Amino acid sequence: MPIQWFPGHMHQARLEMQAILPKVDLVIEVLDARIPYSSENPLLAELRGDKPCLKVLAKSDLADEAMTETWLSHFEQTVGVRAHAVTTDDVPTIRKLKQIAIRMLPHRRGQKINAMIVGIPNVGKSTIINFLAGRKIAKTGNTPAVTKHQQRVTIGDGFALLDTPGMLWPNVHNVNSGFRLALLGSVKETAMDYAEVGFFAAGFLGAHYPDRLAERYNLESIPTTELEIIEAIGRKRGCLGKMNLVDIDRASRILVTEVRSGGLGLLTLETPETMEEEKVKTAAAIAAKAEATKAKDAQRKKRFRDKQRAQRKSREME
Template structure:
């Protein structure tokens, strides 16, 4: 899958976030409740240190509520982290963020002094909409595609809280290959940067295993096929995603599946679980260790000169000959 993962303006925005973080009292990170791990920027975690952090699981109305509860418990195991769920159709619930900021930073409040909070989030997690709810006015530009906010701005929320808004940023290198697909499936990257067929097959494979009843109901299937290809073919026939001669239009049905996933028409779905991520971290650690070992092996092989047995024998004889010549030279009178 081809993705323009880390464009230049994101590099600049991440640098600005690092420079401004020391000025704030608390960090607010907006996550997509459907993929809390994959939508969490690891670069932010690296630079946050011990600074208090509120992780907002936004788009809660689209996510599996049972899994969201599991994710909250998992995320709050980290020191200085609190979580809260929000959605654009519940403004009153979103305003509870203000109360949570005050409860965490109450010791910072003083006459004439504001609590400074920085809000971050990857593209398309709903950060701008959330800011407008908190400010009770249109402050941040919103849109149906990622990367709408382009620069930092400071917003006075009233009540002694100043919010530092930041552009949506990804990170230079994504280690977990599964996260790339989840982010693409959720709409966190622009449609022009993704292959619908590739992402559609990934989503179909996960959905028929994790949410079989929802898939059967949505696509009017009596029986759910065993593979993602068979599922997409069956769904295409039900939806009329066909080409000339009755051939299956896989691109079209993948597009339909992803659009319905992103809009919530499939039901309340979460694309990853804490248990999945725990296993994937083990796999990533093993892959990283293998990469280090392979690099060391290549380095040693290069150092040895990739010698075959006969080449090695000739090299040893040359070394012995040079050693003998050196000894002979030392014996000669000066």
């Protein structure tokens, strides 16, 4: 299920971000601690170049604590990058982000600092801005794309934040990343299929957190396929239709909703190691698709040339 959700305001946000970056001292990228890789925007890495970057792993209260520490160490292996985990209700920790950012710019000590804060939709960026500012500045909501336009927010000590709309990239080539983004609510419902996302969640949880599934849905054993897991959940939750058949969509929605809310406990859906493996596979898939497109174009051109030669030969014989 390749995700292709790039509303017009996101395209405009990319252009505005590209234009303003030369005037920015530091980038603060807000990530979802449950999917630090999949919520990391590759367009930002391309645009920011060597500017210092503070990666904030939000919603860490919903993620596996040990894996969050692993991801923090992983990000800080990159030169110019610091990483810090926060929760949406830990105001003191969030307010420390300003001082962390200031320390990353010792050459700007005593001068005004402009930081751009970015993040995918529904990652909690606006909540962080409001806590840093000490007042409600940015709109918050549990749906993607609440922020539509850039705005400048002064948060004291000569420190200003440039808030940008939550931005996905035009195509999420890594299919698993697309599913993870949809599963955690970063993609609007109109751009996803609940059954497909539910199957992905069932497969992942069955493989990595079977005990959570068994406990949450009172299952004596975990079925072996995604469909069977969804059906088992549906029967336990009364998602039955005609002829006592499970309503797959309803059962999938229950699973997706409870993963998002933390109903299945603290979950991290990816590790640095699995992401490296997926990057290799994704690159190979992109290359294979490009090669197939190239071959298809060559065949189309050959058919066109053959048709032209046949038409010329027909005219010569007249």
